[in-house]
Amino acid sequence: MAALEPDDPRSVGEYRLLSRLGAGGMGRVYLGRSPGGRLVAVKLVHSELVRRPEFRSRFRREVQAARSVSGAFTAAVIDADPDAPLPWLVTSYIAGPSLEQAVAERGPMSTPAVLALAAGLAEALVSIHSVNLVHRDLKPSNVLLAEDGPRVIDFGIVRSIEGDSFTGTGLLAGSPGFMSPEQVAGATITPASDVFCLGAVLAFAATGGNPFGAGPTPALLYRVVHDEPDVDAVADPALRSLISACLVKDPAHRPTPRQILAHVGPAAGEAVSAAGGRTAVGAPQFATHPPTRAMPAEIREYPRTQVLPATHPATRLDTPVGRPLTHQPTGPGDSLSPSGHRDGRSRRAFLLAGAGAVAALGVGAGVWFTRSDAGTTSADPSPSPSPSPVEVPQPVGLWPLDETSGEAARDTLGGNAGTATGVQWLDGAAVFDGRSSQIVTQGPAVDTSEGRSFSVSAWVRLSTIPDTFATAVSQEADTNSCFYLQYSGDERQWAFAGASRRAVAPTAPVAGVWTHLAGVFDGPGRRLRVYVDGVQESTLVDTGTTAIGGPLVIGRAKYNGGPADWFPGAVRDVRVFDKALTTAQIKSLK
8 A cells, every 4th residue: 555646636536535555457546435434445547548449348347247246255346437537446445465465475374274265265256156257367466365354356357158258359368377278278268267266376375386387478378278286285185185176177077166165164164263253364374384184075086187199290499408498588688587477578389289279388380379350269370480590581670779879779771760869778778768768760661551561579678567558669650650569558468559459468578577579460461460589479350551651669659649658668679571570580580
């Protein structure tokens, strides 16, 4: 909780704002007070998101989903206005840390506390599923630990069991490490998906780690589909059995939330009684000795899931012998901080073998499969990299951005030099302040008019993860940019946007880590593709059109006739091509 800042509103609707509670991909959350004096949580969306045509419908969906759910272990919606100039949502205020915060500060929970957590979350899922909804993003940060039990929050990507998914094409809904195998594969999502996520959350509470480990996101997703969860650190046999049952690969073999509640309810009740009427979760009991008590009833063991063999020759890792198979610093100033769900944004592809099943992790011959516009699985039709050298066409513009001083950013190929304003030159890169720094070239770098193909790539590094959009490279047109190679503040992920749509990578960046970002537009096919560290992560069709465009801009974009989406961080080695590069060619740029 933090004090209100000068640019924060003092009221939203009839609710007076008292302090900041936090911020997320959709907006800031404030502690407020209702006209009657009740403490409430007020979510106010970011102003940048309102301009996105799909956002209001997304926010309206969240409001409708949250209002339809009732129960002791969810946060009740009190008020909302999706049609306000800045849409807002008011829920009951839950006093207590998130599960993620509690475990980070105190370590793993004791077995009685995890049992009470399991009972509360199972009851919350019963409430959610009873109105034909699936949460799809149950994770430690979406679980608040109140004094009277846990609360499930954030219905931002919840969906109706009977309706269509409202996530964008090519976008995997969920959080890596806390997604079910069917979410990863783009298969049908049922309430059993939430049960799998529940198992991962309980394992995190009991051990302080993810049952599928850490590392690059694609590797995490691969292990979710193929590998058995590592629950050996869960000392209590019955709790370990419960978690293992939730994490069974086959959705049909997982217990239902009601079955889980029947198993852990009595044990959770005893934990509450022992705590003097307070739940073990409300005042988290963290493990200080090995647990000795089992649950009153066992959930049966299931056979270990068989990993399907690949239906193609084994892929090779493009890593020299003797080099560790982990991300290595590739850009200036690259610093690798251990992370719970990724390692320095080193991206690896995973292959889908057959009808939507992930088959093998491979960089050399792999591509990232995504759901197409029709909801089917598709892949980049480009040929896989081969051992022979890949021929890459010469760019029409190349800006190394390795100057040491001055206001000129040279184009070593096209003679289209840029003028730098407020830019610092540091360690072979241009550093932008996220407020006014920019590099603007003398003229357009590439023809983006109807039917024209082009590609753009750059090494980028965010100094901080912003709450808004941040564009590394764009090309201006009359009112908006023709294209945007950017961080999307809506999904909080890397993206490549065209005239009317954007292809979003499935994971979020890490501050301070260099990432190779590339966008490709196939003019005849009108298809956008976004690549992160040489791996295609999303593709979709963009039917919008633009003219040839104005100057290339590094460090921001243009929207509604003015500068927008300022980039806070560093950029180097910007390349623009007048062709749609293949996956192999993009990979060779790294």
